[in-house]
Each structure stands twice: as C-alpha cells, then as structure tokens.
Amino acid sequence: MKVLLINAPRINSIWCGVPDIFNGKDQHLFPPLGIMYLSAWLKKYSDHEVMIVDPNADLLGFAAIEKRIREFAPDLVGITAMTHNLIDVQQCAEVTKRVDPDIHVTVGGPHAISFPEQAIQLPHVDSIVIDRDAEVTFGEWVDALAGRRPRHEVAGVYYHEPDGTVVRNPARPILKDLSHLPYPDRSGVDLTQYYTPGMTGLVATTMATTRGCPQGCKFCLSTSAFSTRTPEDVVDEMEHCLGMGIQEVQFVDDIFNAPASRVIAISDEILRRGIKMAWGYKATVNATTYASLERAKEAGCTKGHFGVETGTVEGLQALGKTFVKLDHVRQVFKWCRELDLTSCAYIMIGTPVERSRDDIYRTIEFVNELDPDYVVYAITSPYPHTPLWKEGARLGLWDEDVWSDFMKNPTPELAARIPTVWTQHMSKDELLRVFKEVNRKFYFSPRKIFRTLARVSNLKEVQRIAQGGLAIAKLQLMNAAGRRI
Template identity: 30%
Template sequence: MKILLLNVPDAHVGKTTDDWDLEATDIGVFPPMGILYIAGALQAGGKHEVALIDCILDRLDPEEAVSRAAAHDPDVVGLTVYTPTLYDALILTRRLRERLPRARIVWGGPHVSLYPDESMAQPEVDYLVLGEAEESFPAFLDALEHGQPFDHIPGIVWREGATVRRSGEPGYVRDIDAIPFPAFDLLPFKRYFSAIGTGMPVGTICSSRGCPFHCTFCCKPYSTYRSRSVDNILDEIAAYYAQGIREFFFFDDLFNASAKRVSAIAQGIIDRRFSIVWSFRGRVDAINEDMLRLARRSGCRQALFGVEDATDEGLKRINKKITVEQVRRAVRLCRKCGILTSTNWIIGFPHHKTREDVLHLIDTAVSIDSDFAQFNIMIAYDGTAIFQEGVAKGLFSPDIWRGHAAAPVPNFVEPIWEEHLSRAELSQLLKQCYRRFYFRPLSILRKLLRVRRFGELALFAKGALTLLGIKGYHRKTHQEGQSRFVDPA
C-alpha cells in the first residue's frame, strides 16, 4: 500500500494570551521525530511505499497540504495529533476526506491517546493508533491490507457499524533499541535548524524514552524510563553523519539520567571520530565536572536545563526535586567547561501570588546568568496535579480540555492560573522576563563574541529583532517535544 504521513500545520495553535504571536518557527524548526521513526519502521518492513509531508517546515495551509497529498494518491494517510494543533489537524482531515474519499485516515500521537473517544467521534477519522506506534502501526497496516482482524494489535481503535471497538492497551515498545532509525531520507534535513544552534542543519535524536519524575505541572508523570544502548545511539549518529548532518540535539525528556551514561556516549563519539556539535536537555542535579569536560571534548555545545521556579520553596511545591543552588552550580560548571547553558522558567504557578514573586524569578534568572533562557506562562494541562487543584478551587471547568477535544476551536485559549495574577498581567510580566534577560549589555556582548559563522550571526540578528517586537511565543506542545523546545525534566 501507499502510506502518507503528515506533520500537521500549526496555524491555529493553542495560546495563553491574546497578544502573544511569535511563531515557533522564529526560534527553530526541528524534524518531526514521531512520524520519522514510524516511517523508518515501515521502510524497514519493506512492505509499503512511504512518503512524508512536513506542513510546518513548508508552512503549508490545509489546501496546499491536501494538493501535495493527492499527488501521492495514498491508500492510508496518517496524522500525528497534538492538543494545541488539534483544530489544524481536524481541518486538514476534513479536506483530506473531501479530496481523497477512498483513503483511510488514521490519527495517532499524544492527543488521541489522551482523548480516544473524542477523537473517534470525528466522522472523518477512520482509525486511531494509541500509544507508541513503531510496532503497532506496521502490524495494523498488514492486517488492514489483508482484511484481517485488529484484536491482537495493541492500541487500535476502529468502527464496526455504529460500534467503536478498541484492541487492548496503548502500544508500548519495551526494547527501544529494536526501533529502526528515522527515515531521514524522506525530508530535507538540511532545512531544519535551531535559533540557539550554530546555524548548521540539525538532526534530532531521542536516546531514551520516559521520565521517572512527577512534577505537578507535567502531563506525563512517572512514564517508564527506557534507555537505548550507547552503540545503538552512535549508529544513529553515524547514519545522520553520512548524510552530512554535523549538529545534533538530544531531545530526550531526560538525557542525563546518569553522568556515567552521558560520559559513555561522549566517549563513543570521540572513539568513532565524529566531528560534530551536540546539545541536550537534562537536569541540573545529574552532572559533574568530569562528565562535562568529556562531553565538551566530544563536541557538546549546550545544555538545556528545566529550572521552572526561583525559590527552594517553590521548587518543592511543584515537586521538582532540585534546589536553586544546584541550578547555580550547574551553570557555573558548564561555563567552566566551555558548554553553553539555557534555562527554562515558568511564571504563573499557584504560589506566584504577586508581581513581586515573578519579578524575583526574573532577578534570579538574571543572576544565574545562563547564556539563554526561555520563559513561559504555566498552562494547567489536563491530568496534572495543578489542573486538579485548579478544578477544586473552581478556577476552570474540569471539562475544559475534553470539551476542546470534542469540539475544537481555532486558537483555543489554554487554562492558566488566574487566582492572583490575571492573564493580561502575566502576559506583560512575560515580556518583561525576556527583555530584562536578553537586553543586558553583558548578555549581548557575550553572544556577539561567540559568533564564528555567518549563520550564527544571522540567527542572532533574527532573535534580537524578534525580541524587540515581542508579543510572545506559542509552544506547540508540552505533550511531546518533537518539534519545539519544551521544558526538560
């Protein structure tokens, strides 16, 4: 069969404020790793013809995306769906159904695993694939092609007349070393980039899955942590390397689960003589100087740390299990070893009761002085401890997310904590965070002194112009970090 996989447009992404319009593509576009891994699994099986369209990279509207899709004349169209881009996914699905009436349309991704009933209520959707799909989706396609039942395949949802059927629990890949490498031949990888990278084309690698921590604001707590073997990770780097990719971003929820693991990966990069630069997302409490020095020797350029709050009391309240001093130490050690740092911060937690609380966070971020920083307003995601607390206080409806899942609207306004500070006040404070942090003479000078290539200078200039006219930044999703920077563990 001919299989077409689509990365959905993000023209109507959910938002936290009305005047927050910086597009995520202004700070970088990363490969859509979820569907690339699935495409790789299909290619490895050798049974189907596979094509892929990244609507975000090419800035395609639904009509343009459908025109490209029609040219492939697919038997099956698969879409990865995230809650913030749900409206775009639904509009695209409806256009696909009109233009390609005989094609089977399949939804997968984090959103459908959270809201299978609401997703299947959309009449244009034929099937759902819940959970991790690298094993279940190829098995589903084989059964579909040969008219066989789906009951033995994990996480498949389908209709039999007026009845919706489901085959057990969502898909789960126990041995992630067995997952074939992403189908990087299906997309123009040299067009993907990071605004805080070097300006070179960037490849994205997930060296592990899951996170054992339970932060109160995170919508996927206590997911089982699974790590790939070092050789398997290095083999994937080699596959990218052969295609001319020299910059890599490890997009794990938790890359540095242990310093020993990071050191083994770094040593492997050195031993295989890969001349690359790489960055990772991780925790501040799982690093040491020996690890960082070895990582730097292997090409590590930047570490992105999820900090979130600026007081030890606040960090305890969100169950972060770190301290402010650990953050300061991590940034100092990275700078000592020649590794850049980026810290992620969140404003609008329930315990941020006054403007002074947020201003203290800004002051702390400035004093810690990481090379980059990302600030966001806390979104109360469905299923999180903070969401349940807000429902109990009557701050938002318990069905606000499920209602959106059932009847998506463009630019869905995501629930935030407005018990103490209004949405408008938090929006203004968010702008202040970015301006205070980035428009310091020392910060600007440090960035200019690091410029070594024209691409870096161009990205720096673009970022500065963006911040000068800042209204904000829409994150694609906190459900999964495939295409955007989101908070590390």
C-alpha cells in the same frame, strides 16, 4: 498501500506557554521525529510507499495540504496530534475525506496516547494508535488495512467498524530497549528547514535516545515509563547522521542524563570512535554532575539545556520538583561557565505561588545569578488533566470539563474557553506585561548581545540571532486579548 504521514500544522493551536513567534522555522522548529520513525519502519519492514508532509516546515495552509494529498493519492493518511492543535488535526482529516472519502485516516501521537477515548470520537477519523512505541503497531495496522492480517488482531489500535461500532484492541507493552528501532527517516524531510536555538552547524538535526520521563512534575503529562537506547546504538546513529552530511545533533529527550553515568557512557563511546561532531542535550539539573559535563565537553558537546523552572523553594514545591536543590542549580551553571559550555535555562513565570510581579522577580533575580547564555521563558500554562490542571479546577479557576468538551468537539469557540495561564493571582495582561519585560531585559542587554556575538562562527548564526531579536521586538506588540494567549 500508499501511506501519507502528516505532521499537523499549528495554524489554530491553543497557547501553551510560549508565543508562536518563538515557534517557527526561523526560531525553533524540530523535525517531526514521531512520523519519521514510522516512515523508517515502513520503508525497512514493508513494501508500502510512504511520504512525509510537514506543513510547519513548508508553511502549508489547508489548501496546499489538500493539493499534496490529491497529488500523492494515498490509501492511508496518518496524522500526528497534539491536544493543543486538535482543530488543525481535525481539519487535516476533513480535507483528506474531501479529497476521497475512502482514504483511511489514522491519528496518533501524544493526544491519541493520553486521551484515546476522545481521540477515537474525532470527526473524519477512522482509527487511532494508542501505543507510545507505535512503530510495530502502525506497521501491523497498515498491513491489516491492506488485507494482510485481521484488524482485530493488531494490538494498540482503536478503530471504527462500518456500522460505527468502536473496536478497542488492547495496548501492547511498552518497549524497554529502544535500540532495535530503525533511525528516523531523515531522507523524507528537508533538514535545512529545521532549527534549534544555539545550533552552530549549517546542517543539524535532532535525536531521541530515550522515551518517557520518571520525574512526575505537576505541570507535565509525560509518561513515567522510561525506556532507553544503548550508548553504542546512539553513537551508531550519530555516525549515520555524519554520513548524511549532518554536522550537529541536538538530543531532545525529556531527560538525556538519567542517570549522569549515561552521559559519560555515550561520551566515552564518541571518544572511542573518534567522532568529531557538535552536540547538545536537555537535562534534569539534579542528575547533572561535573564529571558528566566535563566528559561531554571532551566528546564534542557544546551546550546544555536545563529545566530550572523557578528560583524559589515554594515554586519547586508547587510544581512537584522538590528533588531539585537551588544550590545545585547554581553549581551546574557555574560548571557550564568553567567548561565553556553554552547553557540554556527553562523558566516558568506566573506559577501558583507567584502572587505579584515582585514574586516573579525573585525567580528573575535567581536567573541573573545563574548567568545563562540563553533563557526560554514560558508563562505557566495548565496542560489538560495534569496535577496542576486538577488543582486549578479544585480551586474553581476553571471548569474541570472544559478540556474534555474541546477534545470531543475541537472548535474555535470551545478553544476560546480553554484557560491558558494561571490566573489565581495575576491577570493575563499582568502576566504578559512581565513576560515581555523579562525577555526584553535579558536579550537586549548590551552584555548579552556582546556575549552572543562573541560566540558566532558563521553568517547563518548571525542571521538567526537577528531573527531572534526581531521576534523579541514583535513580542512587545502582543496583547492578551488576542486568541494566542
């Protein structure tokens, strides 16, 4: 069979905390690891022909996507779906059926995993993959569609019978050890099209060494089932990337350092093999130790991204992050400065306990005290069916069913009803005004500009920095009445 895997575009995506101007190939665009894993599995364990299309990297509209489908003439189109870009997912499915109604359309990814009953009802969708660890499931499903095994025996799939009946095959168990999966198919994409802020290598990529997250923050739907790869397997993939000419890796796990001893073990393996490669990771602050940062630095780590979220005890309680202690956060960023590790703090503004600009600035003062190299500010956005979402519905801030209605029928009209910020105390206009202000004050301060330029190692970095400054300038022109917030 010919299989086309599409990373659905974000042309009509609902606002989810950060403006689109910060999410594009010039600012922040990750390779689509999910479908790259599927492609790698099919290429290694089957004779099916596979192609990846990423409209976000190639800047493809739906006419161009349709052209790619016609040119490849697939038997199966697989689409990875986020709940926030369901309009685009549905349009990809519609375009596919316009090319040829007999092309089978399968949807997977976070939306199908979290909301399978709604996902299987999407127009033009023939089946969905409900498993988080979808490689084996999707491989067996492609074989089933090729007539090589019965469809009803493939665990982890919902599908429509010809008469419209939905068959719900049970999910398969979550993988505990991810080390046996093939590496993502990086040959299937143009890695030069992707970028993570702070990357210094001219050719860089992302890696995932875990799946899931055990922390249970109230604003997140990430599964609590936590699976890992061995340090040896992680470093094997780094060596594989080096062999492809890749100079830098950003680990994009929800939590890379759970526990801190894992960071040390991976760093020790890098040092043992003598690998020379720049890398960085996303971390939970509470599990960060000086020893883990020091060993990571020795092994080539250049930066750490930390989910700080807020600078008040009340804010941490409201977000379900009582395991984080503010004094330890201060210590972690001090350690980064001592070790000359680039630090990035992720901060949410407009949380349920922030009733005014002054309340928000209590967190901003904390950020200034931390003195990070970068800050990623986001306006608190209530994701569907999270504890934060349910609390807002209980308070009467929005209709509890508004997300469910959109999932069943993803249209621009229903998307416009989705609440995208917490408006119990401050309006969208007020929150956007503060959001612009904090970004402007941080990134346009002379001290910040000088420190950023002092770290530059090549002309490509200078170009990225200039593009980042332009994005901050464009942010100042946004208005809350637009459909993007």
